[in-house]
Amino acid sequence: MPRPKQSIAPKKVNFRESFAALKFVPRFFREIRKVNPLLFYTNLFCRILNAILPVLMLWVGKLLIDEVVVQIAAEVKFMDRLWLLVGAEFILAVTSDLLSRAISLTDGLLGDQYSIETSVKIIRKTSEVELGELEDSEFYDKLERARQQTTGRVGLMSNILTQGEDLIVIGSLLIGIVAFEPWLILLLIVSIIPTLINEIKFSGTSYSLARSWTQERRELDYLRYAGASDVTAKEVKLFGLSEYLANRFKGLSDKYYLQSKSLAKQRAGWGSFFNVIGTTAYYGAYVLIIFRTVAGIFSLGDLTFLSGSFNRLRQKLQGFFTRFTAITESALYLQDYFEFLDRTYHKTNTEGNLPLPKKIQTGFTFRNVGFKYPKSEKWVVRHINFELKAGEKLAFVGENGAGKTTLIKLLLQFYAPTEGEILLDGIPIKQYDQVAYQQFFGVIFQDFVKFELTLRENIAMGEISEISNQPRIESAAQKSLADQVITELPLGYEQQLGKRFKQGKDLSGGQWQKIAIARAYMKDAEVLILDEPTSALDARAETEAFDRFIKLTEGKTAVIISHRFSTVRIADRIMVLKDGAVLEIGTHEELMQNKKLYAELFNLQAAGYK
Numbered sequence: 001m002p003r004p005k006q007s008i009a010p011k012k013v014n015f016r017e018s019f020a021a022l023k024f025v026p027r028f029f030r031e032i033r034k035v036n037p038l039l040f041y042t043n044l045f046c047r048i049l050n051a052i053l054p055v056l057m058l059w060v061g062k063l064l065i066d067e068v069v070v071q072i073a074a075e076v077k078f079m080d081r082l083w084l085l086v087g088a089e090f091i092l093a094v095t096s097d098l099l100s101r102a103i104s105l106t107d108g109l110l111g112d113q114y115s116i117e118t119s120v121k122i123i124r125k126t127s128e129v130e131l132g133e134l135e136d137s138e139f140y141d142k143l144e145r146a147r148q149q150t151t152g153r154v155g156l157m158s159n160i161l162t163q164g165e166d167l168i169v170i171g172s173l174l175i176g177i178v179a180f181e182p183w184l185i186l187l188l189i190v191s192i193i194p195t196l197i198n199e200i201k202f203s204g205t206s207y208s209l210a211r212s213w214t215q216e217r218r219e220l221d222y223l224r225y226a227g228a229s230d231v232t233a234k235e236v237k238l239f240g241l242s243e244y245l246a247n248r249f250k251g252l253s254d255k256y257y258l259q260s261k262s263l264a265k266q267r268a269g270w271g272s273f274f275n276v277i278g279t280t281a282y283y284g285a286y287v288l289i290i291f292r293t294v295a296g297i298f299s300l301g302d303l304t305f306l307s308g309s310f311n312r313l314r315q316k317l318q319g320f321f322t323r324f325t326a327i328t329e330s331a332l333y334l335q336d337y338f339e340f341l342d343r344t345y346h347k348t349n350t351e352g353n354l355p356l357p358k359k360i361q362t363g364f365t366f367r368n369v370g371f372k373y374p375k376s377e378k379w380v381v382r383h384i385n386f387e388l389k390a391g392e393k394l395a396f397v398g399e400n401g402a403g404k405t406t407l408i409k410l411l412l413q414f415y416a417p418t419e420g421e422i423l424l425d426g427i428p429i430k431q432y433d434q435v436a437y438q439q440f441f442g443v444i445f446q447d448f449v450k451f452e453l454t455l456r457e458n459i460a461m462g463e464i465s466e467i468s469n470q471p472r473i474e475s476a477a478q479k480s481l482a483d484q485v486i487t488e489l490p491l492g493y494e495q496q497l498g499k500r501f502k503q504g505k506d507l508s509g510g511q512w513q514k515i516a517i518a519r520a521y522m523k524d525a526e527v528l529i530l531d532e533p534t535s536a537l538d539a540r541a542e543t544e545a546f547d548r549f550i551k552l553t554e555g556k557t558a559v560i561i562s563h564r565f566s567t568v569r570i571a572d573r574i575m576v577l578k579d580g581a582v583l584e585i586g587t588h589e590e591l592m593q594n595k596k597l598y599a600e601l602f603n604l605q606a607a608g609y610k
């Protein structure tokens with residue numbers, strides 16, 4: 001059953017909140033300027049020039065008409081001034097066109113560069129986030145909103161700059177109007193107030209709707225992916241899931257559509273109503289200007305200048321207020337983005353600054369360790385006591401969900417134990433520098449990543465600074481048996497892997513696994529952890545991989561998680577976990593004599609092979 005939605009009705013963001021978000025705008029511009037100062041200042045310069053053109057064009061237009069009227073009445077015609085004015089208007093028109101193009105070009109280029117910059121920042125920031133937060137859905141919502149900055153902010157930049165440009169246009173047109181007929185300003189205010197009311201009324205509503213739908217949008221993205229991707233295609237076809245997924249997508253999208261439709265309708269309805277009032281005021285002004293012209297107070301040129309200026313001014317003011325709403329809404333997203341960047345993500349370990357020992361002396365000790373995942377009341381593991389001795393190969397076994405991977409996450413300081421502590425050479429691990437501590441480990445997780453990059457990159461990920469060290473990459477590949485995979489690939493180490501890209505070659509599960517294991521060998525780590533690293537290997541490859549692993553990592557400390565007892569038995573000791581507790585620990589022989597779960601499961605598997 002789909003989970004209940006709490007966030008479908010939009011939470012209203014009020015006008016004050018919208019305004020508060022504007023405080024991020026200066027920082028936003030500082031960042032844009034930093035991205036490319038030359039483009040930024042060119043853009044500003046063009047906009048300032050472009051802003052004074054409208055009033056100049058209207059003024060030249062007025063002079064032109066007055067001159068035409070003079071020349072119509074004159075007996076002897078002097079056309080020089082007329083042609084001069086036509087020429088001036090032509091130059092202004094061409095300049096305006098060129099400036100507009102330069103503005104949109106620099107807008108686009110700056111926007112592209114800024115979105116690259118923000119994407120890079122988000123990727124970097126995400127790496128600072130603790131695993132616990134990454135696994136939390138609220139965090140994902142925040143990340144999703146921050147990610148929207150990368151594409152949506154180009155519009156915000158140009159909107160704000162256009163706003164500044166329009167302010168200059170408005171100022172210059174106002175001066176022109178006031179000089180002729182101050183009364184027109186009153187009518188102008190009347191024509192513009194309706195737009196202002198409309199914008200205040202709807203400010204923040206689209207953002208509120210979008211924000212309250214973050215979770216659902218993530219679900220929609222997921223359903224789109226599940227219904228139309230190469231990864232899911234096999235099962236979707238086989239189980240005939242397409243219709244089900246499409247309907248689920250449609251059901252949820254329709255709800256969103258209905259809400260945005262109702263908002264858009266309200267906005268359009270009120271907008272039209274207020275617009276009629278505004279247009280009426282404009283025609284009032286027009287009538288006033290016509291009366292004055294007929295009475296001989298204004299010339300024909302004045303009439304065109306004033307009516308043109310008034311209309312322009314009204315449009316510019318309307319645009320100014322409408323854009324203001326768009327800006328405040330976008331600024332709210334900006335707030336999400338900067339808050340994401342500024343937040344210092346909760347660290348499991350903040351006090352640690354001890355340097356790591358060069359070589360492990362005694363090993364790791366789990367002392368009465370218990371753990372509950374954040375926001376969960378359930379003890380996943382509890383009262384865990386054991387030692388992982390220096391140089392020892394320790395295997396974890398236990399049924400699904402027994403807590404094996406969780407113990408690894410605790411050992412790696414991805415999470416801090418809820419109770420008890422973990423020690424390295426007698427010192428609590430949280431006292432060590434966390435980054436250096438995590439560098440101590442070479443880990444291949446059960447759900448290791450299949451990077452859709454080249455094979456070289458996939459192996460070098462274990463120690464990315466050594467990506468050009470061919471002998472080291474080859475040696476890692478040889479140790480993990482990945483070299484057999486490479487010989488079959490036409491482009492060898494430069495082969496693009498995966499199906500996503502052109503010339504990409506997909507590998508079998510076992511082949512991917514061999515490459516992932518090569519990553520562990522690539523890193524000359526003190527402690528190696530292999531969490532079911534060979535589950536996709538065939539029996540022969542698995543035995544070979546483990547025999548090699550034991551030989552090649554002699555003297556190194558290692559933890560191996562596996563469900564295959566034939567593999568597990570080569571470890572120095574085996575720890576059996578059941579329901580989050582240590583049931584037994586010892587060598588294969590000791591546990592067989594114990595005749596408890598290990599012996600039972602071992603015999604069960606052995607019987608299966610007979």
Ligand SMILES: Nc1ncnc2c1ncn2[C@@H]1O[C@H](COP(=O)(O)OP(=O)(O)OP(=O)(O)O)[C@@H](O)[C@H]1O
Binds near residue numbers: 373404405407
């Ligand atoms: N991020 C998480 N948040 C909440 N609970 C989790 C999380 N990860 C795992 N669990 C729960 O913790 C328990 C132990 O999971 P863990 O992955 O440690 O088991 P495991 O022994 O490695 O299992 P398997 O053999 O299936 O890999 C499970 O009940 C699981 O549902």
